[in-house]
Amino acid sequence: MENVGALALLLAFCISLYAIVASVTGRLKRKPFLTLSAERAVLAVWLLVTTASGILIYGLLTSDYRLAYVASHTNRDMTLYFKFAAWWGGQEGSLLFWSWLLSTYAAVVVFTTRRGHRNLLPWVVAIVSTVQLFFLTLNTFVVSPFQVLAVDKVVTSVADGMGLNPLLQYWAMVIHPPFLYLGYVGFTIPFAFAMASLIEKAPGESWIHTTRRWTLVTWLFQSTGVALGSAWAYHVLGWGGYWMWDPVENASVLPWLAGTAFLHSVMMQEKKGMMKVWNMVLISATFFLCIYGTFLTRSGIISSVHAFAESPIGKFFVVFLAVGIAATIWLILDRLDYLKSEAELESVISRESSFLFNNLILLASCFAVLWGTLFPVITEKLTNEKISLDAVWFNRLMVPIGIFLLLLTGVGPLFAWRRTSVDSLRKNFQWPGIGTLIVAAALLLGGMRYPYSIISLSLCFFVAATISMEFFRGARAISEKTHIGFVPAIIELTHRNTRRYGGYLVHMGIVLMFIGYSGHPFNQTAIGEVDKGDSIQVGAYNLKVLDLTEGDTPNYEWETAILDVSKNGKPIGTLEPTRRFYKAAQQATAIVALRTGLNEDLYINYAARTGTKATIQAYVFPLVDWIWIGVLVLIMGTLVALVPSKVARSYARTEVVGVAKKKDAPVEA
Amino acid sequence: MPKYAKFAALIAIIIGSLVLVATASLKDSQTYYVTIPELHKMASATSTKRVRVGGDVQANSIVHVRPDLTRFNLVQDNLILPVEYVGRDPLPDTFKDGAQALAGGRLESNGVFRAEEIQAKCASKYAPKPGMAPDGLQKKMVPSAAGSSYTSKL
Numbered sequence: 001m002e003n004v005g006a007l008a009l010l011l012a013f014c015i016s017l018y019a020i021v022a023s024v025t026g027r028l029k030r031k032p033f034l035t036l037s038a039e040r041a042v043l044a045v046w047l048l049v050t051t052a053s054g055i056l057i058y059g060l061l062t063s064d065y066r067l068a069y070v071a072s073h074t075n076r077d078m079t080l081y082f083k084f085a086a087w088w089g090g091q092e093g094s095l096l097f098w099s100w101l102l103s104t105y106a107a108v109v110v111f112t113t114r115r116g117h118r119n120l121l122p123w124v125v126a127i128v129s130t131v132q133l134f135f136l137t138l139n140t141f142v143v144s145p146f147q148v149l150a151v152d153k154v155v156t157s158v159a160d161g162m163g164l165n166p167l168l169q170y171w172a173m174v175i176h177p178p179f180l181y182l183g184y185v186g187f188t189i190p191f192a193f194a195m196a197s198l199i200e201k202a203p204g205e206s207w208i209h210t211t212r213r214w215t216l217v218t219w220l221f222q223s224t225g226v227a228l229g230s231a232w233a234y235h236v237l238g239w240g241g242y243w244m245w246d247p248v249e250n251a252s253v254l255p256w257l258a259g260t261a262f263l264h265s266v267m268m269q270e271k272k273g274m275m276k277v278w279n280m281v282l283i284s285a286t287f288f289l290c291i292y293g294t295f296l297t298r299s300g301i302i303s304s305v306h307a308f309a310e311s312p313i314g315k316f317f318v319v320f321l322a323v324g325i326a327a328t329i330w331l332i333l334d335r336l337d338y339l340k341s342e343a344e345l346e347s348v349i350s351r352e353s354s355f356l357f358n359n360l361i362l363l364a365s366c367f368a369v370l371w372g373t374l375f376p377v378i379t380e381k382l383t384n385e386k387i388s389l390d391a392v393w394f395n396r397l398m399v400p401i402g403i404f405l406l407l408l409t410g411v412g413p414l415f416a417w418r419r420t421s422v423d424s425l426r427k428n429f430q431w432p433g434i435g436t437l438i439v440a441a442a443l444l445l446g447g448m449r450y451p452y453s454i455i456s457l458s459l460c461f462f463v464a465a466t467i468s469m470e471f472f473r474g475a476r477a478i479s480e481k482t483h484i485g486f487v488p489a490i491i492e493l494t495h496r497n498t499r500r501y502g503g504y505l506v507h508m509g510i511v512l513m514f515i516g517y518s519g520h521p522f523n524q525t526a527i528g529e530v531d532k533g534d535s536i537q538v539g540a541y542n543l544k545v546l547d548l549t550e551g552d553t554p555n556y557e558w559e560t561a562i563l564d565v566s567k568n569g570k571p572i573g574t575l576e577p578t579r580r581f582y583k584a585a586q587q588a589t590a591i592v593a594l595r596t597g598l599n600e601d602l603y604i605n606y607a608a609r610t611g612t613k614a615t616i617q618a619y620v621f622p623l624v625d626w627i628w629i630g631v632l633v634l635i636m637g638t639l640v641a642l643v644p645s646k647v648a649r650s651y652a653r654t655e656v657v658g659v660a661k662k663k664d665a666p667v668e669a
Numbered sequence: 670m671p672k673y674a675k676f677a678a679l680i681a682i683i684i685g686s687l688v689l690v691a692t693a694s695l696k697d698s699q700t701y702y703v704t705i706p707e708l709h710k711m712a713s714a715t716s717t718k719r720v721r722v723g724g725d726v727q728a729n730s731i732v733h734v735r736p737d738l739t740r741f742n743l744v745q746d747n748l749i750l751p752v753e754y755v756g757r758d759p760l761p762d763t764f765k766d767g768a769q770a771l772a773g774g775r776l777e778s779n780g781v782f783r784a785e786e787i788q789a790k791c792a793s794k795y796a797p798k799p800g801m802a803p804d805g806l807q808k809k810m811v812p813s814a815a816g817s818s819y820t821s822k823l
Contacts, residue, residue, distance in 0.1 A: 166762075167762060167763070237761070237762075238759050238762070239758040239759055345672065345673075345676065346672070347672070348672075348675050348676060348679065353676070356676075357679070357683070360680060360683065360684075361683070364683070364684065364687055368687070368691060371691075375699075376702065385701055385702075386701065386702035387699045387700065387701050387702070388699070388700050388702060388721065389695070389698055389699055389700075390698050390699075390700055390773075392694065392697070392698040393691075393694050393695065393698035393699070396690060396694040396698070397687065397690055397691050397694070400690065401687070404683075525757060527736045527737060527757070528736065529735070529736045586765070587762060587763065587765065588762050588765075589762045590759075590762065605759055607736070607759040607760075608733055608759075608760075610733050615733070615736045617736075617759055
């Protein structure tokens, strides 16, 4: 079986190579059958990688402990879906997973664009296949998932595997890596289209239109992936944090920042024909940051709690990144004349300018995170001393950046294109502005003393107010005109321009997340070593220990504290924080007891047992649930933006060179 | 003021203030990575400097003294560093005998390392040591290629 898997991967490797050669020659020599064969080759690669993955999954599910990968990432007592999740639980498997996702994406692209883009598709196939070739090289020659255990060349199996890290045996952790990978891998497609249109000097913005949904879906996966990682850290790790600027977290947020900048700046190109070079740079940066993120988690160049084993694949990534980036830079420089801007910036207070600053800030934050993450590597090269920057540094820089972005989120969409008149400024900003000042004053008088929280919360109000106003005005106009109710009018409004109003919903999600972040300075902590009958006080909560119990299952041993919780003297039920010790992995993990509420979470961690006493850590985290609510709103908003608008909408352009006739029709809301 | 000068000024202000914040907080938030031998060598100088020192947790050395005080030893190349963990956060679940750990803090004058943060990586989990079988099997096992010659050695 494993031989078939290894063979499938080797074949996939050869066929990818063929796809690149056939696609490029077919396009250059104008031989359509050759390019068509390359497209078929992409489908064949999908079939082969799927076969290999299927064989690995079969091995995982049936506990085939002859396979080194199965033995080191599963054990017999694991639930079936964790065994399945072990596909992406380790180095070799996760790289195979990468390949499989990429081949799936490639197959979908070939299928959906089989009728259009005859000139672009060969290059897209070639570029995607090149990336695929790189990952298949790793899968086939460097870190094969199909290695078997052997003693003196006799294949042997072990009695039981080592199990998946118990910290990862949690639902969010099962789906977090696939979401991140879907995001990482997905940016290959818009990148390939961008480069293809550069190579072909394809007129217009067809690559942007074609890949808009790809980019948005990919961005959605990535946002969800990052948020799931954050939620996992909060719910599982037992210290109640959701972000600690660990290198691997940073690796996941870097392409997200660049991708977010890209999503905004393409609007400038679609509407005004501006920032063409910039968009090319952004999509390339996003793609390479995705590869870089994969590299960072796999190579062990930076010590991190997440890092996989130090392995030989690091240098492959470095070469791939170096060659890829060099080729991209050369291509962009060579085609600069094709990327000329069609309009100029006219005023500092304009939509264009707000996009510009949004991009500037997102890119600056991206650079800052990159710099902070690589700081140990840089200083080691320069001074021979390895110096790392801690979360304090990141927070000092990123909190003001975040707040400035929040401000732009509020003001940007309300500025007019080209320039904004004083009248419209007053109309749009007067009431939200006054309201914001009132909120800030109220928070100050209410005794809040953390400047960042005050600014953040009042800006949250400001942005929420401006977004609501947009919905309100639009819906009122519709309901007056068509005599339908206000709520149906809001739905109608959103449906007419899903992209715009979906975008507003995403902004609303961001606002809610910032409300959650603003609660951070008000966290409260208590720690106690307790016996039966003792109690701990944290904030308004009193925790009385009713009992300390323990037990045993085939997979793990557990200890639990049963706590009677009361708030301001009123009983509100019992909570049972638990600690499990997984036998196969010889590791303990906490099952945190959580009482969630919109105003605050009560978070209890069973830290350790010494003798008859248990160490209990109790935290109160105000507003933290708004982060998760905000993520849900953000997901919903993105989904709305993916729904096609009721009115087919193309943008008015001042001067358009070489765009198909129908796109010139000025339809504008 | 000409249009582009306005943009340039705004961009300069934003970038400038970010660089200012970034460099100003560079000093007090940087941590030096050192090894145990290095730490012993620069014993006097390091007491003021925040460092992060790595090593393996010595077997049976972890003692939970109080909820906010845990003592253990880090070992590297037969050199032992006694550590007192006084941080507020719970010790990571991966922190146990034999694990690779990074302790962040300062070296006290009595030779004890006072750590405010601990990071631990379970050595066996993500990195099966070359040539070693999974738990419990003492025989030396070498993963070999699945009947094909092109698969590299683990």
